[in-house]
Amino acid sequence: MKSSAEIDVSRMVDEGRRVLKLEAAAVAALSDRLDTDFADACRLIAKADGRVITCGIGKSGHIARKLAGTLTSTGSPAIFLHPVEALHGDLGVITRDDVALVVSKSGRAGEMNGLLGYFSRLGVPIVALVGAAESPLAAQATVALDCSVEEEACPMDLAPTSSSTAALAMGDALAIAVLQLNGFKPDDFAALHPGGALGQKLSVRVTDVMVSDAYPSLSDSSVMGDTIGPLAEMRGTVPIVNETGAVCGVVTAGDLTRLMERSTDFLTLPVRDVMTHGPKTANPNELGSAAVSRMEAHGIMALPVVGDDGRLEGMIHLHDLMKAGAV
Numbered sequence: 060m061k062s063s064a065e066i067d068v069s070r071m072v073d074e075g076r077r078v079l080k081l082e083a084a085a086v087a088a089l090s091d092r093l094d095t096d097f098a099d100a101c102r103l104i105a106k107a108d109g110r111v112i113t114c115g116i117g118k119s120g121h122i123a124r125k126l127a128g129t130l131t132s133t134g135s136p137a138i139f140l141h142p143v144e145a146l147h148g149d150l151g152v153i154t155r156d157d158v159a160l161v162v163s164k165s166g167r168a169g170e171m172n173g174l175l176g177y178f179s180r181l182g183v184p185i186v187a188l189v190g191a192a193e194s195p196l197a198a199q200a201t202v203a204l205d206c207s208v209e210e211e212a213c214p215m216d217l218a219p220t221s222s223s224t225a226a227l228a229m230g231d232a233l234a235i236a237v238l239q240l241n242g243f244k245p246d247d248f249a250a251l252h253p254g255g256a257l258g259q260k261l262s263v264r265v266t267d268v269m270v271s272d273a274y275p276s277l278s279d280s281s282v283m284g285d286t287i288g289p290l291a292e293m294r295g296t297v298p299i300v301n302e303t304g305a306v307c308g309v310v311t312a313g314d315l316t317r318l319m320e321r322s323t324d325f326l327t328l329p330v331r332d333v334m335t336h337g338p339k340t341a342n343p344n345e346l347g348s349a350a351v352s353r354m355e356a357h358g359i360m361a362l363p364v365v366g367d368d369g370r371l372e373g374m375i376h377l378h379d380l381m382k383a384g385a386v
Contacts, residue, residue: 078212078220085208085221086228092205093232100186100202100233104135105240109156111137112183114145116170118219119162119226122188126160126230133238142174150177159185162230164222166194175199186233188226204229263383265350266343269364271373276300279307283318283333284326286310296361298371299334305369308334311360340365343372347380 104111111130115123123139130137137160140149159178163171166189178185179199187200190207197203206229212220275289276298289297295312314333318325341350341362350362354377364373 081210081212082221082224085225088208089206089225089229089232096202096204097233097236100204101236101240103158103184103186103202104130104160104233105237107135107156107158107184109154109158111135111160112140112153112157113137113160113162114140114142114171114174115162116142116168118223119164119168122223122226122230123160123162125227126162126234129231129234130160130237133234134241135234135237140174142168142170145177146173150174153177153181153183155181155183157183159183160188160230160233161185161196161200162188162226163194163196164190164219164226166191166196168196171196188229190222190226204233263347263380264343265341265345265347265364265375268347268379268383269341269343269373269375270379271364274298274371274373276306276371277310277330278302279331279334281330282326283310283315283328283330286315286330290315293374294361294376296374296376298338298363298374299330300371303369304371306338306340306363306365306371308336309338309363310334338363341375342366347375347383350375351377351380 111127113123113127113130114120120139120141127137127139138152140152145153161171161175166187175185175196184201185199187196187203188206189197189200189203191197192203192205192207206222206225208221208225211218211222270293275293277285277289277300279299279301281299286297290310290312297310298306299308299310301307308331310330310333314335315325318328318333322328339353339357339359339362341353341364343364343366354360354362359377361374361376363371364375366372
């Protein structure tokens with residue numbers, strides 16, 4: 060027989076799963092509703108000369124505040140404006156060049172009316188994330204996106220749970236679609252996130268970490284006996300270059316070990332018969348995180364760094380990138 064504690068744990072886990080499934084279903088249902096209205100909303104935000112003014116009341120306000128942060132960090136300057144505080148002196152932050160992003164479950168919050176009227180008088184376009192397609196807010200909005208849910212995860216169907224998750228997901232979809240529309244790139248993201256681990260990951264470039272001073276390389280006319288010293292000296296990877304100095308292959312310590320297992324005269328074998336031809340490389344100006352992704356995808360511990368002319372400039376090692384915070 061299960062103890063009361065075990066029964067309580069089981070009930071809590073079951074309840075947690077129920078909530079997660081309901082909210083996941085609510086978000087999944089949004090994708091089938093996306094149409095030209097979503098594209099219109101993206102264009103309104105992308106072409107705005109001013110800022111995105113996000114607003115909402117209660118839980119919707121918390122979602123609107125988070126979306127302001129997401130938009131700002133992805134290249135669309137945004138601020139959160141509380142509808143009540145706006146009517147008590149904060150309306151001055153709004154300009155005719157702005158676009159409004161209004162979040163509301165019911166679309167009927169009376170506290171929003173004054174702010175919505177001000178948006179309309181200024182000619183500020185309104186994008187509404189609304190849980191009721193037939194509502195005053197949806198009717199007044201320039202574009203209304205349906206974020207309705209079949210039921211809240213709250214067992215009394217009262218506390219905003221599934222609905223706030225749906226609004227957050229729709230807002231995130233807008234932000235990322237606008238990011239793509241504006242051609243926002245990793246360099247732009249890095250410029251807006253200079254601090255912390257994320258900023259480090261987005262600012263470390265290959266040239267900052269690569270080993271470049273007198274990095275040993277061998278010509279493609281070398282023999283395998285010539286690789287032993289450089290492999291030991293440079294952590295198990297030696298680049299091979301042709302007569303023009305361009306990288307044409309690499310030899311690793313693993314290559315040498317496997318060759319020793321199957322050949323007794325391995326020292327005299329030509330490097331070109333053993334090396335990996337056309338190896339993966341890194342550019343000195345690319346992000347270190349991009350080099351890490353390439354290494355992980357191909358199971359590589361080091362990459363030759365080559366310039367635009369294909370000539371060897373150094374080597375980049377996974378461990379060095381990890382130490383530099385590029386992972």
